[in-house]
Amino acid sequence: MQCIPQANPGVVTSALPNGEVVLLHLDTKQYYSLNRTAALIWKQMDHSATLATMSQALCEQFDVSAEAAQEAVCELMRDLKSHKLVILSEPRTQLS
């Protein structure tokens, strides 16, 4: 849960006023829509959030358990990764 997902630089994000997000992958020319829940997670990537931070944000927004939020975040990340929309990286180790 300490992975930091990052949007693939080849993806153009378009946020709509209804809270949903549309993604356009420049290489594949495929486009995707994210509902408001998925969009909430996607927008966390602007802040270098870890998967744990994203789950926490979901818990704050919705009345759900931490386990359910973690499961939702992980499932979305698997989907996004399979479409090459995100890159998952481990957090940097602190240098002493």
Added chain:
Amino acid sequence: MDYSLCDVALSLVCAPASREPGIARILESLFMLTGTHNPAHRVELIVNDQPETEVSGEVVFEAPGLSAIKTRRGYHLRAGDSFLAIDLSAGRAVGSLSDSFMQSSLEEQRGLFLFALLMLLSQHGLYPLHAAGVWHAGCGFLLVGNSGCGKTSLTGALTRSGWHYLSDDSVLLRWGPRGVEALAFGRPFHCAPAMFRHFPELARHATPVNEKRLVDVASVYPGQFRNRFRPQVVLFPEITPEPDSRLIPLDCTATLLGLLGQGAGLLHSRESTVAQTAVLNHLAHTASGFRLLHGTDVHGNPARVAGLLERIANPDPDPEMPNQEQGDLTCAMYSAG
């Protein structure tokens, strides 16, 4: 020779100069050129007899009679033994047009110039959308969709009913002072021969080409051309065998996905894609989107279709936001393209 195309100056330079009238005639037949121009925005089309250099790169477009290779500066277009090399940052297309190209049909000549001009104009904030445009009583409608979805039939039926037309096939979008504007770009309509059964008046002005025929509609419906409007309704037509056409409302996400499907095909860089997507996004949430199930009444009773569209010309701007704050953790992702 200087023209204006969608408020961008277009300079045509030919060497030898004797070739200029022939090329000018082609451009004037295909595009909505006017004599005035804004010198702040300029593109150049230079035709000379320079030899074609060897070009390698990714082939980004290939169709019978036209191919496009992505190059460091833009694109290299080839149509038979003719070519145009597009330098996007210089705003210039330079190349050679063979005698056989000059003697080919207007439709065959169209692809090369269309691709070159669309790419050059995109550098000036003008983005192509595969859409027809019609205007009536202060409301601009875009009919967005692939070839064969009924754009030309609907445009013809509504124009015959007294509506104004912008285009039957493609428009350019840009930011205007009050939002997104759609501008006329191409001149003739592209009619399948079967269409003339319903529109015999168009057949008399048709230029035969391979599959579709180019029709100079300005001669058929004089005074009904409109060169721009601010779209307020976005329609996605689909031909159905039903007798009556009907409308199905779309939310702004579905409207944006539909617009991306017809507007994001010819993109050069991330920057231009971001800018084009912003224009489409604004259009998707400021205009009302509908699927238009296009029935047989388009030909049999076009007044009914016109009435149907008049009823949505000024829709209630009350977007009912779905309330997803109830603990719904379903992360939905829809893919298309």
